[in-house]
Amino acid sequence: MTTAPPTAPKNRTMMRPATVKTSRKKSATWVPPLLVALGIIAVWYLVSYVFLDEQRRFLLPPPHEIFTDAFFQPDVISDIMVALGRTAVVALVGLAIAIVIGVAWAVAMSQARWIERSTFPYAVILQCIPILALVPLIGFWFGFDYPARIIVCIMIALFPMVSNTLFGLQSVDKGQRELFQLQKAGRWTVLTKLEFPAALPAIFAGMRISAGLAVVGAIVGDYFFRRGEPGLGSLISNYQSRVQSAELFAAIITASLFGVVIFAFFGWLGKRVVGKWYDFSAS
Amino acid sequence: MTIAAPAVAPATKTDQLLNFQDVAMTFPNGTTALSGVDLTVDRGEFVTVVGPSGCGKSTLLRIASGLTPATEGVTEVDTTRIGYVFQDATLLPWRDVQANVELLAELNGVPKAKRRVTAKEAIDLVGLTGFEKHLPKTLSGGMRMRTSLARSLTLDPELFLFDEPFGALDEITRERLNDELIKLFTEQQFAGLFITHSVSEAVYLSTKVVVMSGRPGKIVDTFPVDFPFPRDPEIRFTAEFAELCGKVSHALREGHH
Numbered sequence: 001m002t003t004a005p006p007t008a009p010k011n012r013t014m015m016r017p018a019t020v021k022t023s024r025k026k027s028a029t030w031v032p033p034l035l036v037a038l039g040i041i042a043v044w045y046l047v048s049y050v051f052l053d054e055q056r057r058f059l060l061p062p063p064h065e066i067f068t069d070a071f072f073q074p075d076v077i078s079d080i081m082v083a084l085g086r087t088a089v090v091a092l093v094g095l096a097i098a099i100v101i102g103v104a105w106a107v108a109m110s111q112a113r114w115i116e117r118s119t120f121p122y123a124v125i126l127q128c129i130p131i132l133a134l135v136p137l138i139g140f141w142f143g144f145d146y147p148a149r150i151i152v153c154i155m156i157a158l159f160p161m162v163s164n165t166l167f168g169l170q171s172v173d174k175g176q177r178e179l180f181q182l183q184k185a186g187r188w189t190v191l192t193k194l195e196f197p198a199a200l201p202a203i204f205a206g207m208r209i210s211a212g213l214a215v216v217g218a219i220v221g222d223y224f225f226r227r228g229e230p231g232l233g234s235l236i237s238n239y240q241s242r243v244q245s246a247e248l249f250a251a252i253i254t255a256s257l258f259g260v261v262i263f264a265f266f267g268w269l270g271k272r273v274v275g276k277w278y279d280f281s282a283s
Numbered sequence: 284m285t286i287a288a289p290a291v292a293p294a295t296k297t298d299q300l301l302n303f304q305d306v307a308m309t310f311p312n313g314t315t316a317l318s319g320v321d322l323t324v325d326r327g328e329f330v331t332v333v334g335p336s337g338c339g340k341s342t343l344l345r346i347a348s349g350l351t352p353a354t355e356g357v358t359e360v361d362t363t364r365i366g367y368v369f370q371d372a373t374l375l376p377w378r379d380v381q382a383n384v385e386l387l388a389e390l391n392g393v394p395k396a397k398r399r400v401t402a403k404e405a406i407d408l409v410g411l412t413g414f415e416k417h418l419p420k421t422l423s424g425g426m427r428m429r430t431s432l433a434r435s436l437t438l439d440p441e442l443f444l445f446d447e448p449f450g451a452l453d454e455i456t457r458e459r460l461n462d463e464l465i466k467l468f469t470e471q472q473f474a475g476l477f478i479t480h481s482v483s484e485a486v487y488l489s490t491k492v493v494v495m496s497g498r499p500g501k502i503v504d505t506f507p508v509d510f511p512f513p514r515d516p517e518i519r520f521t522a523e524f525a526e527l528c529g530k531v532s533h534a535l536r537e538g539h540h
């Protein structure tokens with residue numbers, strides 16, 4: 001009638017095959033993208049050297065020139081790094097604000113049906129309007145410096161936060177809700193002890209998407225405004241107009257890498273916080 | 284937590300914990316799940332309800348727990364200490380066993396030190412000692428159900444509602460949990476209202492088996508069961524047991540128009 005207590009060594013033996021499996025899985029996930037990268041570089045060289053004659057090679061400079069003519073040029077790399085710093089500030093501030101607004105908005109909607117009904121359509125509209133067309137207007141309204149760039153960034157990064165958080169809050173299991181209801185738990189208790197923790201995986205998934213978008217947002221505003229201290233957007237715009245294609249590619253690659261880094265950071269953070277009980281690979 | 288004398292209809296305490304008179308339930312969409320249900324659960328009783336799928340058994344428990352009000356009839360429940368075990372364990376996946384078992388006490392504002400002790404006792408009672416730090420996803424189905432049982436036990440319930448708690452478990456685990464439940468019933472002195480699809484489980488566990496008809500659910504028959512507690516697993520193989528199971532099955536088939 002009684003059950004035996006667990007024995008620690010049993011778990012130990014269970015652990016081992018699991019770790020082997022994960023490391024194998026890890027290498028398996030890294031190899032295909034690497035092959036794709038090699039393929040892309042090969043095609044790139046092919047286009048640069050075979051399809052483009054010398055006068056037109058600037059359209060797609062061979063990959064190594066991006067290093068020799070841009071990344072390895074002290075003045076170029078320092079321009080890019082300084083610009084990256086400014087863009088990073090805009091992206092991170094914009095992302096932070098988007099996260100706060102997104103979560104707060106979604107919580108408000110989950111608490112009152114009428115707030116959801118009256119404001120969710122605007123979240124969707126925000127997602128659908130061509131932000132690019134609005135960018136100049138935002139410049140007129142808010143000036144062309146950091147605040148305007150941050151606003152563009154927020155507008156682009158907000159929707160995934162709102163929709164993911166709302167989805168997470170509303171997808172709480174009915175049985176779990178009733179469990180709380182039976183103890184006559186108040187709204188605040190249900191929110192903090194049930195809905196919010198249950199929504200965390202969705203919130204982190206939203207953060208990952210928003211993080212990538214925030215980088216795009218930070219660059220887009222700056223790209224159009226080209227005022228104030230130049231960020232990566234202004235830099236890209238300048239390189240474009242001066243047809244400095246190696247530098248242009250270097251700036252674009254830097255921007256992408258930065259996006260990937262903060263995307264990966266939020267993936268890691270999500271795993272740290274909820275990975276213990278939530279299996280992200282399932283989604 | 285002392286072992287009680289056989290709990291069959293103690294003559295000293297016959298007060299009713301639950302009294303349903305002519306209860307009916309019609310949902311807003313027009314579905315009538317229950318009609319004319321009369322049911323009582325006294326202290327010391329363990330009442331099991333069997334009935335065809337969709338006849339309103341879960342609805343009956345939801346009404347008893349206060350989750351949904353009945354649309355007609357008298358529903359008296361003479362206690363606020365109600366335990367409710369759902370068909371699935373409904374554990375919070377981010378909480379370990381200890382924290383899950385503490386949940387209800389926590390929601391009722393019991394101070395931390397006290398609820399830790401209560402939870403520990405409940406965990407010991409269901410045989411999960413040593414698993415306090417485990418997260419639900421690392422537990423087997425049976426262990427999750429035990430955690431869910433322990434969680435309700437912390438309320439020290441007078442009336443314990445079970446909605447097919449062992450339906451998803453394999454036969455061996457189910458029989459084992461049946462025995463543990465009987466042990467809890469005799470030790471903790473709650474009254475039980477238990478729903479199941481399994482006729483033998485119903486007969487094995489209860490002091491009274493109630494058979495419901497198909498929707499709208501009505502009570503078509505009631506069978507007292509008077510094997511002594513704690514029950515000997517061997518009674519499952521006796522002729523008396525088989526005969527009673529036969530009668531219940533028969534009533535089920537009759538009621539299932």
Ligand SMILES: Nc1ncnc2c1ncn2[C@@H]1O[C@H](COP(=O)(O)OP(=O)(O)OP(=O)(O)O)[C@@H](O)[C@H]1O
Pocket residue numbers: 310311312314315316334335336337338339340341342343498
């Ligand atoms: N909220 C609701 N609104 C409308 N109909 C409902 C609702 N809840 C349950 N029902 C209906 O009432 C009937 C009884 O449901 P209930 O869940 O009580 O059945 P049950 O006997 O527990 O079935 P099972 O054995 O499959 O668990 C079913 O036909 C169901 O579809």
Ligand SMILES: [Mg+2]
Pocket residue numbers: 340341342446
């Ligand atoms: Mg049911």
